[in-house]
Amino acid sequence: MALGVLNSQEKSSLSGSAFFACNSLQYQEPPPPLRSYLCLTIFSCFCPAYPVNIVALVFSIMSRNSYYQGDYDGSRRLGRSALYVAVASIIIGLLIIAISCIVHFTTMEF
Template identity: 85%
Template sequence: MALTVLNPQVKNSLSGSAFFDQGSIEGQGPPPPLRSYLCLAMFSCFCPAYPVNIVALVYSIMSRSSYYHGDYDGSRRLGRNALYVAVASIIIGLLIIAISCIVHFTTMDY
């Protein structure tokens, strides 16, 4: 354990063994761009598929949180899930609107 005190580049794994980073912080490139699809998830909240669009919003917020904690792979995965759920929410919402309009205008008495 004295090795971790002397060298801050050493990380401990869950099994207790230590491994070294593959480079210094200065040598690493910039982080990948954030793609949490927050705007799309908020837009999907206006569709009438409420449980689904709230899940998209939660995935999007979790993606941003993972990105800011440095978990870029987890952020990418959660962002992709947010995109899929938001698109599904928009499609479900448009289907609900279309079906309600069809039912309303076909059962209307003149």
């Protein structure tokens, strides 16, 4: 062998120019999937419940920031909060739209 005797735990590149140890590459679990519900919170911003849907958007952005900083539990908790607040915002917005339509069409004079 032209390169010399290789250790059983070391591998070489195809060109044989560099060695690296397998022990230096540690297996790491992939992070859990990101659940920030950003699309849902952006959709909820079109509902007329403005203070509530802005809070949902803030929770969603905080969830993404926590995920990218490595705080997966905090990200999951904030994402769940963003989901609940966004759904509440959509329900409140639909109720506001329904009530305003009912009031508008029942007070019309013919």
